[in-house]
Amino acid sequence: MNINRTTIEQAHERIKPYIHRTPVLTSQSIDDVAGCHVFFKCENFQKVGAFKARGAMNAALSLTEEQLTKGVATHSSGNHAQALARAAKILGVKAYIVMPRTAPEIKKRGVRGYGGEIFECEPTLEARETMLSEVIKKTGATEIHPFNNYEVIAGQATAAVELFEEIKNLDVIMAPVGGGGLLSGTGLAAAYFSPATKVIAGEPEGSDDAYRSMKSGKIEQAQSQTIADGLLTTLGDKTFPIIHELVSEVITSSDAQIIDAMRLVWERMKIIIEPSCAVPLASLLKEKERFKDKRVGIILSGGNVDLERALKLMARK
């Protein structure tokens, strides 16, 4: 493993001045519904509205002076794009972000708001990778991958570290899984800081590649039949081995269950979470008899959702 206890502690010290220490919230009425004690680590209140601020900041701060002068680059249409643009702005360097031309205008505005330079491409993985190579060749910038990067993983681990610092004796910690940056970080944090805590992932049924990868022992490809649009990504060759070793289980849930969980959080906790963020709670509720009376930590990954879209999702049922 390239990440040990010290790596994570150093990452935490490094990023602390630039991130929120997010609150841990509880809700009696959700505990009543779930039949267990749930502690929500609210990364939806994090800078840029998602845990991604941690990993991007740690990766940028880990670069050499020389690397930094040439800037950072990534392809992303989501929260990592804003997180990296923000990290670069804080460090006074350039961020080059490759985005599909079909990405929502609000995401592009977010990146530009932090001074990031956007390169638009066709909305295919191949086009994104080709464009990113060209940008890096031209600028000399360092690529910061959204999840398949050890500094990013160590940064994401710090969310669980803070939860373990604040809430003792968790039986279980849950996180959603897309590319696996948050989940592998959470697994490492548990292994080093709370080894008695079991790590369980929540994943949408409609993109259950992590579930299948755990069964087959190799990286399976993601599908994209889910409203949890932050979790459409396939695991990486750096995240999968960590997840395979440290995560007990992946529990999948349906889109209907995800929407129910999302609405429950909005209504009972008065906080806004995006569909992807509701997946671990959906998985917990789906199999709640297994969690009876347990102390369960859930990383609420993010809150970046268009309000009208969210309401439409929740109203449809």
Place this chain on the structure above:
Amino acid sequence: MNINRTTIEQAHERIKPYIHRTPVLTSQSIDDVAGCHVFFKCENFQKVGAFKARGAMNAALSLTEEQLTKGVATHSSGNHAQALARAAKILGVKAYIVMPRTAPEIKKRGVRGYGGEIFECEPTLEARETMLSEVIKKTGATEIHPFNNYEVIAGQATAAVELFEEIKNLDVIMAPVGGGGLLSGTGLAAAYFSPATKVIAGEPEGSDDAYRSMKSGKIEQAQSQTIADGLLTTLGDKTFPIIHELVSEVITSSDAQIIDAMRLVWERMKIIIEPSCAVPLASLLKEKERFKDKRVGIILSGGNVDLERALKLMARK
């Protein structure tokens, strides 16, 4: 004044086991919009979803054993009804709640969920008061008024006390004003715990009775032309003198400004607040040049809003 520093400290100790110590959140992007530093005390995360849990709990805990055995009573169609039913449930006594028959079913369910007994009446103030008198005559229960009650006021004061404990050197603290329970409590908390902090109220233009009362020096009647449905109440003879003495100013804002502020909080802070709760921020933003670079505390009073209704309000513009 019937409430002093010790009264408030005792109220705080008394209710602490039964309430959340709610987090204080900040948002860089709201600070950028406002041009000042805003610290939000999140009573939308409080038990029953509103600060009302504090006052009702303190009032119930202040009763004698003998009074308690006969139960508590109030007329309310809002958050106080649930807060009082919850307090009674915790203490194992009866709560008799008079509600207009037109009150939303969800509010009635909330009261019944805490074991409160509902008495329905016609939706007029006279009918409510008549019904409440009858209920009290029959049961011997003690009335706990939603705001015109010193124990309730002392309980509401504890929200500002916690904010002052956590955030030092606030130039201003803001709260919304309806009947004045939260505002008078906030004024007292500032006077005793942070005397250099100016107290400013936010009030909807469409029900600006506190604004007019401050000008005329006597209690003026509330109108009801606003979407901020928690603030339609006229000040009481216990709240008004405290407010008149301790509150610097009432700033009104329009429904359009209230909706803008509400949407800003939902989108930037990822938290759900009800229209009434957005009023102080709306008032601040309306006159933001006066708050430039100041440190401003805002009590976010509650988050009990029907999601569909909220979205409709925010979409209408």
